[in-house]
Amino acid sequence: MIRCDQLCGGYRGKAVFGPIDLTFEAGSVVALLGGNGSGKTTLLKTILGLRPPLSGVVYWQNKPLHALSLAERARLVAFVPQQHKVTFGLRVRDIVAMGSKAGLIKATSAEALARADAALAQLKQSHLAEKRITELSGGQQQLILIARALAQQTPVLVLDEPVNHLDWGHQQRLLDLIVQLAATERTIIFSTHHPDHAKRVAHRCVLMRAGQVLADGACVQKLTSDALNDLYQLDF
Amino acid sequence: MIKFGIFGILFASLAVLAGLGIAIGPFAMSPGQLVGVLMQGPFGAPSLLHTIVWEVRLPHVVGAVLIGAALAISGAAYQGLFINPLVSPEILGVLAGAGFGAALGLVLSDHFVTVQLLSFIFGLVAVGLAVLLAWRVGDEDGLIVLVLAGMITAALFTALLSFIKYTADPYDKLPAIIYWLMGSLGQITWAQLAWSAPVIGLASIGLVQQAERLNIMSQGDEEAQSLGVPVVQTRILIILLTTVLASVTVMLAGMIAWVGLIVPHLTRLLLGADNRLVLPASLLVGAIYLVAVDLLSRNFTSVEIPIGILTALIGLPIFAGLLLRLGASGWR
Numbered sequence: 197m198i199r200c201d202q203l204c205g206g207y208r209g210k211a212v213f214g215p216i217d218l219t220f221e222a223g224s225v226v227a228l229l230g231g232n233g234s235g236k237t238t239l240l241k242t243i244l245g246l247r248p249p250l251s252g253v254v255y256w257q258n259k260p261l262h263a264l265s266l267a268e269r270a271r272l273v274a275f276v277p278q279q280h281k282v283t284f285g286l287r288v289r290d291i292v293a294m295g296s297k298a299g300l301i302k303a304t305s306a307e308a309l310a311r312a313d314a315a316l317a318q319l320k321q322s323h324l325a326e327k328r329i330t331e332l333s334g335g336q337q338q339l340i341l342i343a344r345a346l347a348q349q350t351p352v353l354v355l356d357e358p359v360n361h362l363d364w365g366h367q368q369r370l371l372d373l374i375v376q377l378a379a380t381e382r383t384i385i386f387s388t389h390h391p392d393h394a395k396r397v398a399h400r401c402v403l404m405r406a407g408q409v410l411a412d413g414a415c416v417q418k419l420t421s422d423a424l425n426d427l428y429q430l431d432f
Numbered sequence: 433m434i435k436f437g438i439f440g441i442l443f444a445s446l447a448v449l450a451g452l453g454i455a456i457g458p459f460a461m462s463p464g465q466l467v468g469v470l471m472q473g474p475f476g477a478p479s480l481l482h483t484i485v486w487e488v489r490l491p492h493v494v495g496a497v498l499i500g501a502a503l504a505i506s507g508a509a510y511q512g513l514f515i516n517p518l519v520s521p522e523i524l525g526v527l528a529g530a531g532f533g534a535a536l537g538l539v540l541s542d543h544f545v546t547v548q549l550l551s552f553i554f555g556l557v558a559v560g561l562a563v564l565l566a567w568r569v570g571d572e573d574g575l576i577v578l579v580l581a582g583m584i585t586a587a588l589f590t591a592l593l594s595f596i597k598y599t600a601d602p603y604d605k606l607p608a609i610i611y612w613l614m615g616s617l618g619q620i621t622w623a624q625l626a627w628s629a630p631v632i633g634l635a636s637i638g639l640v641q642q643a644e645r646l647n648i649m650s651q652g653d654e655e656a657q658s659l660g661v662p663v664v665q666t667r668i669l670i671i672l673l674t675t676v677l678a679s680v681t682v683m684l685a686g687m688i689a690w691v692g693l694i695v696p697h698l699t700r701l702l703l704g705a706d707n708r709l710v711l712p713a714s715l716l717v718g719a720i721y722l723v724a725v726d727l728l729s730r731n732f733t734s735v736e737i738p739i740g741i742l743t744a745l746i747g748l749p750i751f752a753g754l755l756l757r758l759g760a761s762g763w764r
Binding site for chain 2: 244245269273283290
């Protein structure tokens with residue numbers, strides 16, 4: 197379980213969101229929706245401990261986040277970022293194996309590569325294993341990052357706009373995968389610009405505007421036309 | 433298996449080139465004579481041949497091996513750390529600082545030890561200042577701030593070096609400073625190699641141990657952190673090890689440019705981008721490159737050309753060739 201108490205976050209001392217109180221129950225799938233610049237990514241990064249909070253506290257399994265080592269965090273939560281910069285042409289299999297080894301310094305290369313292969317197979321991307329990451333398209337690179345997070349085998353998975361760059365087919369496969377993972381009691385938090393995706397796979401959605409939570413509850417109840425018009429400030 | 437084979441070929445090439453480096457020179461010797469003198473060991477029967485091999489050429493070649501290896505692994509580690517294939521070991525101002533320290537030493541004293549000590553200290557000071565400045569600015573866009581801070585310290589020590597040159601005695605000290613800055617392996621002694629070899633060896637082992645983390649850090653700071661890597665601590669450790677390596681090379685032989693930039697590219701062409709292979713292999717490729725350039729510098733003309741000039745003259749066309757080739761296929 198992840199809990200935010202009066203959490204406020206931002207950049208260079210300037211608040212982007214908060215104060216926010218949120219709880220992500222174990223085994224739940226939560227979708228984060230909101231317009232560009234509403235604070236979704238900053239909130240996710242603050243929850244992950246990648247950015248220090250301006251105020252408030254994040255708890256992972258009832259422990260303050262700052263009390264957990266980086267290795268402990270890597271064993272609890274895996275992250276798929278919204279943007280990924282590729283410079284050096286590392287082999288895909290080795291990049292996915294970084295997830296297998298996260299927080300487990302003693303994992304052998306053979307074990308890590310086996311977990312990497314399994315994650316690639318789960319996403320039906322085994323054929324890319326020996327390619328260099330620089331040879332792949334944006335969508336394929338996104339799938340490799342998702343495979344890396346799967347190889348991390350954490351109880352919590354955080355995905356920031358995971359369908360970015362993915363074709364329609366891969367979007368559907370990813371949504372199916374989220375449903376499968378949820379069935380194994382994993383907690384999944386993802387941000388999205390697709391309300392239909394949230395309705396299809398999320399138990400709950402959190403709507404954000406201007407750094408504040410506008411609504412929080414079951415997707416069926418909260419993602420109505422009026423609520424979406426209000427969220428994205430559409431005037432018809 | 434292919435990669436093990438490449439390592440084997442690199443080892444063999446280095447051994448052959450080192451042998452040529454010892455055998456070839458103004459004083460010609462046959463392979464049999466060379467083996468015979470080497471078998472005698474450092475305390476063999478005194479002779480001209482023994483002195484040339486053991487007191488002149490061998491320290492020269494061993495120095496080239498160590499310095500080439502140190503500069504190359506420093507460049508490879510920095511290119512991984514800064515996630516940028518255009519980075520070389522001097523990005524944080526280490527060579528400018530060490531160059532200033534050496535020039536100051538040459539002006540203040542005639543003792544070579546003073547020159548080397550000041551060179552080493554100011555190499556560390558320059559990088560320390562860059563890191564301190566970047567830390568004071570904050571950790572937002574950490575790598576960019578670090579590069580900018582390095583540019584500031586490099587500019588500062590370059591200006592200070594110019595000031596020292598301007599005020600130095602033009603008949604005695606200034607030529608010494610200029611010659612020293614060109615880079616030369618000619619003054620390396622066994623005593624210097626005895627302490628610098630373990631330092632270079634240990635720092636290189638330290639860097640090789642960070643290779644896997646460097647791979648992960650090449651994914652970006654936030655991703656590396658979410659994969660359990662303590663980014664700031666690892667970065668400081670790599671900067672420290674690299675600074676020690678670069679400073680030691682300046683201490684031993686002055687400014688030798690381009691090795692740290694080009695060799696990692698050549699190594700990635702051979703073995704791909706995985707730092708677990710690139711870092712140890714760049715030690716070998718760097719050693720091969722500098723031994724070969726040293727061989728040329730000593731035998732190209734009747735007077736030994738400062739090696740720093742040749743590493744630039746040979747390095748530039750190699751880098752231009754790499755640009756032409758990699759420009760089409762992408763960086764590795």
